Amino acid sequence: MRDSFDPSASEIETTTAEEGKTRKRPRPGERRLQILQVLAEMLQNPKGERVTTAALAAKIQVSEAALYRHFASKAQMFEGLISFIEQTVFGLINQINQKEESGLAQARGILQMLLFFAEKNPGMTRVLLGDALLQEDDRLQERITQVLDRVETSLKQALRIAQTQGGTWANVSQDEVSIRAAMLMSYVLGRWHRFARSGFKKLPTEASDISLRILLSE
Structure with missing residues (x-):
């Protein structure tokens, strides 16, 4: 599962000459990926300091x-990170939806994936929360807001499927589905904030099974 940048994917090959080791010219796209990898690593600083070029x-x-x-x-560099987040998160959501027929199982899988993604990618968590985008181009905040809105829509769709599958969720109104989806998204954001504020020590997935069982119960 593609959860984080693979550092080995951008290693620059070197060759040893008589004068010593000399660096080869990076392959096309290799340096670009390396820049994004290092930017993501620098965003993992627990102090949350702004990264300068x-x-x-x-x-x-x-x-x-x-x-x-x-x-x-620099804004384009952050757009590269947001694109990585977007492609990875929605790629995984599609996989979850294809695997699970149950709407509640889809919602649970999406929520678990969001918590796990943040845990494996601390620097990306700061991008998702917008912390890393402060004092940067305003359109970056708008872009990450759109990503989060799409995630909430995915949760809403999963809960609507649960409505059609009988059980106690069959009695939930459309308005309540929207409220529930917003509440679940707030839970995820809260876990991400807690993770970032703790210097990435309080893991988002801590006791998440119990939390999700309560949140998805009717």
Whole structure:
């Protein structure tokens, strides 16, 4: 399951000459991926400090000008991270929906996946919460809000399926389904905030089975 960037995917090969080791030119797209990987790693700083392009360039050991050969702006780098989140999260939601026929099982799977994704990708959690996007381009906040709205819609769709499958959920109104979906999303956001505020020590998945059983009960 593609939960996080694989550092090995962007390793730069080196060759040893008589003068010592020399770095080969990165393959197409390799440096771009490396920049996004290192940015995500730097966002894992428990202090939540803002990442500057100067610090990012220093971490990669390239010039700031080299960064801008791959990304037109810092905002575009964050857009790359948001695209990764979007593709991964909705790819996993599709897998869950294809695997599970039960609407409640779909909702539970989506919620568990969101908690697990944050736990495995602390830096991405700060992007999802918008913390890492403060003082950046406003459109980034709008973009991540759209992603979260789509996730809530996916939860709502799963609960609507549960309505049609009989049992106690058959008596739940459409308005209540929307309220429930919003409540579940608030639970996830709360877990993410708790994780980030604790310096990534209080894991989002802690006792999540019990929490989800209560939240999805009727």
